[in-house]
Amino acid sequence: MIKIDFRFFSKTQYLTVNSQLLIAIKSIFRFFSKTQQLIAKSQQLIALCLLCSLPTMAQRKAAPLGDSALLTAVQHRTFNYFWKFGHPVSGLAPERTATPNVVTIGGSGFGVMVILVGIERGFITREEGVDRLLKIVNFLVKADSYHGMWAHWLDGTTGKTIAFSRKDDGADIVESAFMFQGLLCVRQYFSKDTPKENELRDKIGWLWNDAEWDWFTRGGQDVLYWHWSPNNGWSMNHPIKGYNECLITYVLAAASPKFAISPQVYHQGWAMSNTFFNGKTFYGITLPLGFDYGGPLFFAHYSFLGLDPHGLKDRYADYWEQNKNHTLINRQYCIENPKKYKGYSADCWGLTASDNHEFYSAHSPANDLGVITPTAALSSFPYTPEYSMQALKYFYNKVGDKLWGEYGFYDAFSETSNWYDHQYLAIDQGPIVVMIENYRTGLLWKLFMSCPEVKQGLQKLGFTSPAIKA
Template sequence: MKLYQYILVLLLTPLLFSCSPGKETSSTTTLPDTAKTITDDSLLTLVEYRTFQYFWDGAEPTSGAVRERIHTDNVYPENDKNIVTSGGTGFGVMAILVGIERNFITRQQGLERLNKIVSFLEKADRFHGVWPHWWNGETGKVKPFSPNDDGGDLVETSFLAQGLLCVRQYFKDGNEEEKNLASRIDKLWKEIEFDWHTQGGKNVLYWHWSPNHAWKMNFAVEGYNECLIMYVLAAASPTHGVPAEVYHQGWARNGGIKNNPSHQQYGMHLDLKHNGAEQFGGPLFWSHYSFLGLDPRRLKDKYADYWQHNKNHTLINRQYCLENPKNYKGYGENSWGLTASYSVNFYAAHSPTEDHGVISPTAAISSIPYTPEQSMEVIRHLYKDLGDKVLGEYGFYDAFSEHYNWYSNKYLAIDQGPEVVMIENYRTGLLWNLFMSAPEVQSGLDKLGFTYK
């Protein structure tokens, strides 16, 4: 869609939705025919634009980094309005690249914001090159995620590094200022001590290390969950890499990650055992976070065909919602998708094995590469039928439940980010192409025995 076309859509949008920040909304919206007949292409651009604003207008102003959450009622737990997130910032820098390519912002505007974010990352608390889960965006000081989690978080750092490598690849052949940004990112990437997180050479990666509590968290990361990208980057690091055995013995549990060949759910097979959710698969973000940059389309190793695995994971999640064994109101072909999000009781990792009657828009929207027709049905329903119950300034709100007449007016970075990135990957492959163009990524995948071409 041309720039003038989406501007026209944006000019019309305030007339279509009168969002009401400051309260949970349950009003009914009647849309004019122009809203009901918007093309799929224009609707995807509108969703991308609105959601991109979370990372642009909604960014923490001092750091430019991405807020953990935005509540339109301006009520925050523990006064954390200015708390920024490392993983969400990784998703956010990818969203900025989408913004440049979609002409939401200019290339120079994007470059300036990314320079600001990288300047923050260079000065903010790090631990053996590894960033924490949260910082105070105004000071760069770590905000503990939990009492013993006040140091480096290798999983969230990997989500951030995934995004930064995309930015490096995007600007590496640009003008002098762009090349300088790429060089600064390269330095940050090479300073991440993945090998430190083997606790001295064990064949597994540990999630956390703290300068105050050392390895007290003692969380060895084994698959399958959202953390594949961490092992790929650990193998890819040219300065602090880990051997292939760390992947095969740790993440893949000496082959224990493989599901029973006879596994079937709704006639579909999952190659991999999902931790604690082997039958239906875990929350859908497990098929999103690692694959914002890591291209699953032709990705295979001796454990899985990742495209087919992620597609089946999505379809199983959808079919569960269609079967709707708990008879929740609102579930159906145009309203499905269970993943971690806000919930009627604050927060939950929604999945078929933890179903609370809550639909999280990011689940189906971010699955659009795997289920394009089915995901578009959801997007159209949210836009056309639910209107301002679910759509606000920064895109679709985090979650809702028609069963409980509960409509959140809150946003989370880790749910908004995958929507922008995966819609763009579906449309153009932008972030997949950038990330996979990094030579270290290719070397790391080769080391681990992946095929991907």
């Protein structure tokens, strides 16, 4: 017997399933009986049963989804942003729903990890997953690149660079690092000796081996630079110094098989900055690194979709402590709510970069515009599972349809401004699926930390981790 939980379905999906069921059952009755009256009666009965199975809002509240089912529902809906809304030519993820032909490299890096979750959760088959990932990798092989790195944005049809800003029209090594983090997970996942999986691994290897990380030291300086352009050279002039979302860039640069940076670049560049060390206490919680109050919460997510923070330490910090404390401070700020915004509470928290009622901003306790972004709390599930579930239930049950749509939760909302976004952003949707899965099974952490090059790169930079010894 097949059981269908219609609470997971949108109205369109519900009607589609119902119509398909009716067609199937009509066919069965036609096969077993030529009596039109029986067919008609069966149609009426089936329609009545299906109508009764569609829960009202009151029924949903009376019989809410269990925690595990709710997590799966959120993962499935959000997965569909990358699967159903993926670009038809490239397979990559559009930057946002309003720009379907502008694909994003960083968000697509998160997206390839999401596809692995989709396979493991049974949303798609392994064969479907490998076919989509081959499409993506074949597109990346031919797309514009600069010393082995991609631009922030590409045209999803042609693979040509779309300038992110006037002078940012070339390589973006941070966005590329997010992509390589995902591709290495894909390489580790598809380990079978089949033609497609062999081809996928080989092509990821080509891309990984061709990435010239050391080029971005700008002639041998002890720091990595974020951008380089054939038209504008180094004119963006943005050294990558911490503490922020870019730790994964240095880890991968140290791990490169052919173009690795020296440890000195990490220690003298990334770690020597007036925004690196902290050590202060906020709401009784010590923050080892970064801006006061921690900055936007994506700092605790983007580098750690693959990089497992459990027991991950170097001479500067314990990264589990860093990320957990950052999350707790962000949440406590929302509870204290010093600006008295409507809705902020222990149920409704999470400040990070997202859309807002004016345009877009990196929301944080130091830049609080009254905007809550679901990805902040939901991507923090590994660090604060009880508090993240509390926020999830508030978003799903209380804010409800104002926030919940075809691809999961919309990007952001502000109860103070009575504003609810109608868009999705790839870079915010991806971490929701991946970090919930890392909380549930550790899937992406296990894959990424199993890479021999990653283990060597971490050791080279002075990190310790249980995964390095494994």
